[in-house]
Amino acid sequence: MKQHRSVVSLSDQFRALVSSAVWNASAAALVIAASGACGSAAGADEGMWLLNQAPAAALTQRHAFEPSPEWLTHVQRSAVRYGGGGSASLVSADGLVLTNHHVALDGIEKLSTGERNLVRDGFVAKTREEELAIPGAECSILWQIEDVTDRVRGAAKSGLDPAAAEAARRAEISAIEAEARERLGLPRCEVVTLYGGARFHLYASKRFTDVRLVWAPEDQIGSFGGDHDNFEYPRFAIDASLVRLYENGQPYKPEHFLKWNTQGSKEGDLVFVVGHPGRTSRLFTPSHVAFLRDVELPGRLAGTYRSEVRDLIFAGRSEENERLIQGELSGVQNGRKFMMHLLGNLQDPVLMERKRADAASLEAGASEATRAALHAANAQVDASLKEFREIYPAWSAMNPRSDLFAIALGIDRMTAELAKPSGERLREYRDAVLPSARLRLLSPAPLDAGVESHLIELQLSLLAERLGGDDPTVRRMLAGKPPRDRAREVVAGTRLMTVAAREALLDGGPAAVAASDDPAIVLARHLNAAWRPLRDRFDARVEAPQRAAYAAIADARFDVLGEWVYPDATGTLRLSFGTIRGYQNPGEPAAPAFTTLGGLFARSEEKGGRPPFDLPPRWLERRDKIDPTTPLNLVCDADIIGGNSGSPLVDREGRLVGLIFDGNLEFMATDVVYPGGNGRALAVDSRAITHVLRTIYDAPHLADELEAGGK
């Protein structure tokens, strides 16, 4: 359940769309969920809750636990957002941050070279001085939340059409964000859209760009079992890494961090997940779910299959290629496996019946006026989907996988947007998020010509497939050459491999970009010229109407079901909860609540030690130092989705007992329903991490630092 680059970047385009949904966790809905296709689950703990709207009643009633305001503040400020789409947490008084190896992988790759392969061999900083600054890294901590719904919704006077109303709200959001930066003195103040546009909250965050790698296991241990075991359980992986936040060149001394529970957890324990679930679409209308099933997911999966095969071919050419593409490829495979199983679940006729029954039951409980509002909103969603379906093939081919091309596109877009006031810009370039956008464009992370050429070739040929070989944009981009030759020419000729050249263009503004003959910029200009009208059409005729429609549906749900509902995931910080418990699928061996380090060795032996079940040499040599009974991975039924990767698993006392890294196959419908039944979130046990730091990695200093907090 990695939130990898390609999904993240794709979901940037879809974010507005997918955040335009709302879900309720009322008692009625829970009954529907629990009686659905995934089997009955009396103890199901559903919901990705807002930190400022924690499910106190459910926790008290079901688990006799009352989260205090201090407890909530503590876990909120210990949680870290890692990069654009990952989760993490502060775990020491000196700013150590724990996340998944697969979340940190992009940075680990950037620090690797042909000579020093940190992905394959892992890394331990023996001293603070040895910690390695990760190029282009960014972490943030959500510091405070304010409800600004009245101001934002009030900005759109009644009578405006959806696009004009959306523009008015966007201008107001920009103003609120600018004021908040001034007032709160926090670098990142962002108004987030919740309940599909029915609520707006201001999220103010601390921000860190000096992030250093402290410990990474070998990739082989981080992703033991590879694509084969991904989303499976029982599982045996130490999908964990440590980085440290620095401020002004010194380790950050946080006010809040999670203490390490050295006793760990046990089956039956109540646990919490605090992280950044990327997106759910749980209250899409039935026709919107059908669109996901029949158009969007098949389209995205086709792109993913294509990327996977082409990346495998690229990797097969040399060991160096394999190293360079590994992170990208494992992200693609992860996304493919997730979407494949999600689609398989959506193609279950029973699931669609369940969605329709749920919509019908809401209508049945609604007043006449509310029912009319629901009908109008459903029709508005349908119209937006018709529009989206038309632009989808071209639109979805325009998202760059090449970092180089993404930088060129970004330079062209950002310089154009910065000429306008913040409230009128594309929202990814408004002032609130500008520093992060600039950081991405100026990342000093090295780019490999072979990889970039491979990815640009793939994009050129995809555009030719989708738009047709005679399309004017395609012809301009190809400039008379086949995709492979043109990609090589662009990469060989560009100066954007260096940060200085990018900076010069950004500083030179639109005139400098327009005058540039850099082939990557030329390529970007041609694509942006075709992309911008689609984006405007998407914003005005897909996103805005959907936002209005889902806000209306959310209002209707508040009317019928009351205020006690949670919003769909949107990448913002959430609190989930659940119980640690094993399960049993019919005809299969029981899946225990915990696996062990001994089980890791057994699994490798059972598979003959062949990849992806081989163990690194260090692990084979030191096997006898390991206590085989040490818990390794565990399962709980908390509600998570992609983006939760790296989330801390926290106990009643707010101490860390685990690290979320995956969900099992039964969990794969989580995009549109809480799976219940045997669906489980997977975590690395905190005890395994400190045990291997001491026994395998000669890093007792790190184990001590982690455990010191708990004493």
Next chain:
Amino acid sequence: MKQHRSVVSLSDQFRALVSSAVWNASAAALVIAASGACGSAAGADEGMWLLNQAPAAALTQRHAFEPSPEWLTHVQRSAVRYGGGGSASLVSADGLVLTNHHVALDGIEKLSTGERNLVRDGFVAKTREEELAIPGAECSILWQIEDVTDRVRGAAKSGLDPAAAEAARRAEISAIEAEARERLGLPRCEVVTLYGGARFHLYASKRFTDVRLVWAPEDQIGSFGGDHDNFEYPRFAIDASLVRLYENGQPYKPEHFLKWNTQGSKEGDLVFVVGHPGRTSRLFTPSHVAFLRDVELPGRLAGTYRSEVRDLIFAGRSEENERLIQGELSGVQNGRKFMMHLLGNLQDPVLMERKRADAASLEAGASEATRAALHAANAQVDASLKEFREIYPAWSAMNPRSDLFAIALGIDRMTAELAKPSGERLREYRDAVLPSARLRLLSPAPLDAGVESHLIELQLSLLAERLGGDDPTVRRMLAGKPPRDRAREVVAGTRLMTVAAREALLDGGPAAVAASDDPAIVLARHLNAAWRPLRDRFDARVEAPQRAAYAAIADARFDVLGEWVYPDATGTLRLSFGTIRGYQNPGEPAAPAFTTLGGLFARSEEKGGRPPFDLPPRWLERRDKIDPTTPLNLVCDADIIGGNSGSPLVDREGRLVGLIFDGNLEFMATDVVYPGGNGRALAVDSRAITHVLRTIYDAPHLADELEAGGK
């Protein structure tokens, strides 16, 4: 350049379409080809010629070679069609047949079990008694050819619409075939369509169904370098196997077979390829090539990427799965690599300009009446493509990959068709081809439940993606379950795994099939109900108009360019010719005309002996018995395409000097143009085959039998 199962079965649907094209090899066209994107090639020898219309003038002028009628009869009757889409040749007085390992692979797989893995370990029959009958195998030899154009074209009275004219021609064809069977006493008499419907020839063939495996190398040697080296050169593979034809339980004693040239060949030699090129589309109209580039190839590639990833996942689950899916998967990978490079070449703007210039130059040379006919034909093609585009997504999802499901679909279709007279049936069930169709349905080759379930799941989910999850056919086929569960249920419940159950249904006829509750038959009935209207629409509104249009274009070309042109490949026997010669790509090492057995070991060492560059144990043990200077693979510039795999490479004296098995990457535009330039066909040198039979495989008796013919 394997002609694998999935492409073959897909191309069944497309055969009418793709055979509806015509290409000319006039001097003018040669100039265009030689001056095109693929670089200049003064010595280019273009064309896949009919055996009864050999390019005598070109051979005499360019190579001072005049093929005598006896020479042509000899190579024609020595050539063998292997299965549905492969080539082979008779190479001994006792009926030994040489073909590619990858062509024989399907049969080798069927003879393999978990205990006796002939794919991995290879096979040598030490005696005739040890030769293994291949279940469901079929070979045929084209015995004689008659031109029946006047009778077929005359059957369609003028004034009929294209569909009615097509029906009249089809009835006439069926009558001609029936009469010929009677008159000639040959089991397979088939009227083939040439020049897109401008010419019709009767092909009468001998047919063999007792085909026994004699020798197969380890798959690792047959496909050394795997997907990585496929379509690459220099190359080091012994992609060869031997089978023997039996008649009445005795080895077949052929009147004609190719003698083995023990001296082999050398650079500069004129060589001939006699085989069954599957299809070319060289004279598609420019808009038809654009359709191939923008619709058909991207669609087929998407399906191939999907199959490849899903088969890799299936293979990854166990060694047994890997063994079971290997042939299917390597076929998929082969098709993907071919289509990927073909598409890349078609996306070259220069190629499309070349096609348009070629069409313009034909027009420029035409009379006013001919020009009007060309315009009308172009418009008719365009209209047919619009129609095809509409049915394409559903249509292309209905082709089965599962053998089990193909059998169920075939039983349902065949019983329905047999109720009609031969001339009114779907053409794949007319009397001329009925024995082969029945043989496929009653093949005793074992079916694996896991493989069939995997492939049926993939097809169910593909149908749901293409038609939508709420489509009535999809709902009926899924029967309330997600694709995976439904596929398992069908495979677990069907009785069609046994031949007896299939025979009972075939004998019971339409009533028995309609009454059957066998879940595979139920599934097939639902799909056929949706498939049949599409097929009828395809036949009437895509195929028939295209056939009429391309016949008109062919007539126009005969008018302008004269009669000396070759028709597009259609799977029928053809003669190509060319010269053995190496080449040099800019910035790369020279590619020599020949590689050697010593080079094979060097390549393996250079790649660290890692898969797919590992060598079987027997090869490593016996390395010192090998003469490293023995020629292994060679390249020539004869004109070939998929389906030519297994074709003999023949010298001026009609002796065998090699075995075609692949083309290089520069050859990959061969579908729509003769590549020229550095495009090359690849062959296994005859000397390598006898050398390894003696040194590695302890099979001097086979080497002797091969070489005996040459003495």
